[in-house]
Amino acid sequence: MKPALKGKQKNRLAAISMIVLFTVLALLILLPIYAIFLASFKPGGQLVQYGLNLDLDFSQMSFDNYILLFAGRHEYWTWFFNSIILTVITVILTLIVSSFVGYGFAAYDFKGRNALFICVLIVLSIPLEVVMLPLYKQISNWGLMDNYMAIVLPFMAHASTIFFFRQYLLGIPKELMEAGRIDGSTEYGIFFRLIIPIMKPAFAAMAILNGMTAWNNYLWPLLVIRSADKYTLTLGLNTLINPYGDNYNLLIVGCFFSIVPIFILFICFQKYFIEGMTAGAVKG
């Protein structure tokens, strides 16, 4: 590191080549998003005829698709609204239930705790696809088909969210609970009045992660939701994927617009997105 000028020049060269490398990577990553952004101004027929590309032909481009999106006759906003409702319900219930359970694992030493926690880890390591069919059959036997309960109930006590809250709460001092007990709080009162307020950052990270998953959820809703007026955005968009009529006009602008709310949330709460996403990776 010592030889002054030469080392500095070398570092500069390295820094510049790194910037170039990462800029190229960034452009590659942005390319598909840019392509669909461009396509949202093109007539759907052109897309069917020429495929998705980066051609700029302003004579062909217009705001027609956006007019269709905001003023046309279609179900898009029903789906959009359904997705918002379902996402909000999912996030609220998942956070309450999973933090409740996570606290139980973190705060108490009780018989069977380790065995139960191993069950959390087992759920974490089994793909949903393995239980998908029998679960589908069970949901249908219980008469929960075509009901949002079927999407929310099975995943409220969410293994990875429980895991995250437990890790977060392992660090809380036991004196806090003792102080609560001396003040006459019940065990549940301690959780709701003393613990929840100090969990805000953890809630933020998990709200965003679960919200994103719920907004983008597709496979399970595809199985259990039947009627068109209950479709979520992902289910609805997928019904547009047949190249007839003017479906493509709505499909592309609808796809583009469906990622906008998440992008805005991401820009505002980036820190929490990244925290929630990487929580499991460091300690395992």
Place this chain on the structure above:
Amino acid sequence: MKKFFYSQKIAPYVFILPFAVTFLLFWIGPIANGALLSFQDVLKDQWVGFKNYQRLLTDKIFLKAVWNSLKYMFGTLVLLIPFPMLFASLLNSKLMKKPGFFKSIYFLPALTSVVVAGTIFRLMFGELESSLANRVISLFGLAPVKWLKGAGTGYFALLVLACWRWTGVNILYFLAGLQSIPKELYESAAIDGAGKWKLFTKISFPLVKPTTVYVLTISIYAGLSMFLESYMLWRGNNSPNNIGLTIVGYLYRQGIEKRAMGYACAVGLVLLAVVMIINLIQLKVTGTFDKEAK
């Protein structure tokens, strides 16, 4: 009764209850039920013993689906672990200005749903001469390709989609791991005269291992259970010659499309076994068990 509910002995079990109930009702129940169904012919309502499993062993389409899933998993492991690790250690270096800006951009694809991402990539890999993928290869003087009609090119499109969506997230994982390594280690090694490459192989790589094991585990899990990416690229579960069919795709075809629930449940249990076996091997090889045992 009330006193019992509020006692310090009982409270932990009340806290755990929602998970215990969910676990029994929505995981253990269905898995047990699936295991029972896998020995039945559900449409005829008969017990058939191991017939479903025997049929799987000779079912050429199922074996193709298993092969496709393994191939996809292997491809994502090769592409989505070394490169993100390298990019993360470069982003983590002191020479890099504004790593946060790049981090944000790389994360964007992970925000898109598989429906949106799949739709974009299906159109990009269209067979028309003017679709984006064909434009790109024409820059190198290559003739247009029917991407999603051939096994090799279809596999390529799937991997490009996977890389697009997950490179950024894996970079973030590795960055989080790298940032938990104390800076002093690098400083003292640099004083001892270790070069950049030495620092990477002797400090970063071994110390970031928990992260690598984590990424490896979730990549195996996601790779083997991949379904929607192929479902979106081929606009449904039927690809030419089943080039895009995966284990879960076959499970979906048998269970939902053909209503052969028993046979499909057998597929599900085979998937469970494959995931478990590969992960056990992986954890054994990476030595994670020995660490847990301590």
